Amino acid sequence: MKAVATIAEEHAIMAAAAQPSIGSEVQVQQVSMSYKRGRQTVPVLDRIDLEIQAGEFLALVGPSGSGKTTLLNLIAGLDQPISGTIITAGTDLASLSAGELAKWRSCTIGFVFQMYHLIPVLTAFENVELPLLLRPLSRKQRREHTLAALELVGLADRSSHYPSQLSGGQEQRVAIARAIITDPEIIVADEPTGDLDGKSADETLNLICTLNQDFHKTVIMVTHDLRAADRAHSQRHLEKGVFTD
Amino acid sequence: MKFLLLIAKHLRRNRVRTVSTVLALASCVFLFCTMRTVLQSVDESLHNATDSRLVTRNAMGWIFNLPMACKAKIQAVPGVVRVSGVTWFGGVYKDLKGFFPNLAVDAEPYLAMHPKYRLSEESRKAFLDDRRSCIVSRSLAQTFGWQVGDTFQLQSFIAPFRTKTPFAFVVRGIFDTETGSDQLMLFHFSYFYENTGEKLGPTTYAIEIADASQAGAISKDIDSRFENSGTQTHTETEAAFGASFISLAGNLSFLLQAITVAGTFTVLLIIANTMSMSVRERQSEIAILKTLGFSNGSVMALILGEALLIGVSAGVIGVFLSRELVGALPQFPLIGNLILSSRSRGLSLAVASTGFAVALLVTLFAGLGPAVLAYRSRIPSSLRGV
Numbered sequence: 001m002k003a004v005a006t007i008a009e010e011h012a013i014m015a016a017a018a019q020p021s022i023g024s025e026v027q028v029q030q031v032s033m034s035y036k037r038g039r040q041t042v043p044v045l046d047r048i049d050l051e052i053q054a055g056e057f058l059a060l061v062g063p064s065g066s067g068k069t070t071l072l073n074l075i076a077g078l079d080q081p082i083s084g085t086i087i088t089a090g091t092d093l094a095s096l097s098a099g100e101l102a103k104w105r106s107c108t109i110g111f112v113f114q115m116y117h118l119i120p121v122l123t124a125f126e127n128v129e130l131p132l133l134l135r136p137l138s139r140k141q142r143r144e145h146t147l148a149a150l151e152l153v154g155l156a157d158r159s160s161h162y163p164s165q166l167s168g169g170q171e172q173r174v175a176i177a178r179a180i181i182t183d184p185e186i187i188v189a190d191e192p193t194g195d196l197d198g199k200s201a202d203e204t205l206n207l208i209c210t211l212n213q214d215f216h217k218t219v220i221m222v223t224h225d226l227r228a229a230d231r232a233h234s235q236r237h238l239e240k241g242v243f244t245d
Numbered sequence: 246m247k248f249l250l251l252i253a254k255h256l257r258r259n260r261v262r263t264v265s266t267v268l269a270l271a272s273c274v275f276l277f278c279t280m281r282t283v284l285q286s287v288d289e290s291l292h293n294a295t296d297s298r299l300v301t302r303n304a305m306g307w308i309f310n311l312p313m314a315c316k317a318k319i320q321a322v323p324g325v326v327r328v329s330g331v332t333w334f335g336g337v338y339k340d341l342k343g344f345f346p347n348l349a350v351d352a353e354p355y356l357a358m359h360p361k362y363r364l365s366e367e368s369r370k371a372f373l374d375d376r377r378s379c380i381v382s383r384s385l386a387q388t389f390g391w392q393v394g395d396t397f398q399l400q401s402f403i404a405p406f407r408t409k410t411p412f413a414f415v416v417r418g419i420f421d422t423e424t425g426s427d428q429l430m431l432f433h434f435s436y437f438y439e440n441t442g443e444k445l446g447p448t449t450y451a452i453e454i455a456d457a458s459q460a461g462a463i464s465k466d467i468d469s470r471f472e473n474s475g476t477q478t479h480t481e482t483e484a485a486f487g488a489s490f491i492s493l494a495g496n497l498s499f500l501l502q503a504i505t506v507a508g509t510f511t512v513l514l515i516i517a518n519t520m521s522m523s524v525r526e527r528q529s530e531i532a533i534l535k536t537l538g539f540s541n542g543s544v545m546a547l548i549l550g551e552a553l554l555i556g557v558s559a560g561v562i563g564v565f566l567s568r569e570l571v572g573a574l575p576q577f578p579l580i581g582n583l584i585l586s587s588r589s590r591g592l593s594l595a596v597a598s599t600g601f602a603v604a605l606l607v608t609l610f611a612g613l614g615p616a617v618l619a620y621r622s623r624i625p626s627s628l629r630g631v
Binding site: 069070073078079098099102103105106107111113117119120121122126130131133134139178182 | 248628
């Protein structure tokens with residue numbers, strides 16, 4: 001994203017600048033994951049293989065406890081597998097230190113969660129601006145980018161509102177604005193409609209589809225909602241740590 | 246700057262908790278700075294051996310009177326220039342709110358040995374000529390709106406000094422002092438002596454000596470002359486007398502320092518607990534910050550930044566309050582003299598800086614545990630904990 005004079009111009013430039021990438025965006029090879037509960041080891045993923053193309057919109061579906069969120073976390077660099085290789089956006093995540101991984105996440109991945117996870121003491125504007133604080137941008141540049149992102153999700157007029165003053169759907173749109181503020185290649189969404197009513201869920205899905213279609217973002221979405229999964233290009237069904245399709 | 250605003254926003258999350266934490270630490274800094282200043286002044290006074298004024302009191306304690314005959318004997322000691330009886334009268338004007346230091350003194354020698362009380366020659370003569378008269382400091386005169394020629398009455402709260410009818414005084418002069426804020430009244434000892442039935446001698450004798458370096462030897466000489474009398478004396482420099490007055494509770498210095506350390510340690514535990522609670526409540530937010538690209542180190546720095554901001558606020562408030570109190574101390578007898586006789590004549594930069602540093606260190610130590618907790622927290626488990 002480049003600094004531009006007006007928000008409308010920035011939208012146009014963002015859409016024009018977003019070129020579809022070619023090739024694999026995510027490669028998951030023989031990945032296994034387990035958690036320790038006391039002395040017991042609980043297996044979550046068992047030698048998973050997955051390939052996601054750039055610009056793809058993939059829905060990960062499956063029952064609770066099947067390992068969907070764990071797989072999403074591994075792809076997004078929030079956790080590390082006990083074995084196997086994950087290459088996301090051309091980077092082998094195992095080769096990065098914790099600090100490098102944090103920096104990589106801020107540039108490459110946009111996160112959308114079921115519970116929105118906005119910081120309650122910050123306004124909508126400040127929540128969206130948060131990832132930009134790590135960038136060498138002036139206050140004016142940060143303001144322009146933030147307003148552009150809020151405009152994109154239709155909430156520019158709510159920029160001074162706190163999360164408690166917004167509806168669930170609006171909070172999720174603010175979270176989406178925060179996810180795209182750094183112009184990441186990949187959007188990961190963990191049950192983005194799980195806490196929303198039908199209308200708000202549709203609005204959120206429309207927004208995610210726009211990011212995928214108009215801005216060529218690769219979207220990986222975990223969902224229980226079959227209607228939401230139908231909006232994706234492809235679906236993979238996970239059960240007890242393995243793909244069943 | 247951008248992170249400072251973020252830190253400030255987090256501190257505003259629970260204002261009552263933040264304000265009470267800051268005030269707890271500020272009171273600790275206030276206590277530390279004030280105690281250090283007083284104790285430093287006491288130390289300086291105790292080590293001040295070149296004071297040219299001595300104080301002789303009853304060896305049993307400063308509340309016991311001395312015989313009138315002592316004056317002539319002290320006056321006869323080689324090296325003594327002049328002697329004045331001094332009694333802390335404890336007079337109260339109207340009610341206890343109208344309490345101020347008032348001393349019964351032998352006017353002529355007392356004024357001669359205290360040139361810091363600046364009085365016009367005319368007022369001085371009028372004061373010396375009138376046994377019922379008194380002189381008051383300008384600050385005291387302003388407090389009660391007194392002018393030369395005004396009359397008023399005082400009744401002492403000290404039982405032996407209480408009389409059927411209050412002492413009546415007429416203001417014959419208003420004197421200026423070094424600080425301009427001293428609240429003091431001086432009146433004739435002879436008036437006090439007669440009104441109390443000519444039985445009570447002064448509680449102390451103020452003595453001016455010719456050579457300050459001889460203070461120790463002269464003190465010994467004076468006390469040796471009363472060694473075998475019915476009233477043994479204890480003589481020391483005026484500053485040391487003030488210090489001993491303050492330290493009358495025994496090893497007050499040690500006690501005060503122990504209280505200060507205990508208070509500081511308690512506040513450290515309170516702040517550590519508060520910060521831990523604050524971080525635990527925000528586990529998911531910390532996980533979100535890390536998710537968005539904040540490194541473990543920068544999250545740790547944010548938590549320590551919050552702690553330091555509390556420390557800076559508390560340090561500023563504590564030092565300011567201490568400066569105000571220490572600035573007001575010279576209005577009080579004895580302790581005021583101690584403060585004024587110290588090198589810094591108030592809260593020194595060194596004490597203020599140390600107090601400020603204590604505030605920062607306490608918050609840094611208190612914030613270290615929660616900051617490490619935030620540093621080590623794992624994103625997936627913190628997000629699941631919501």
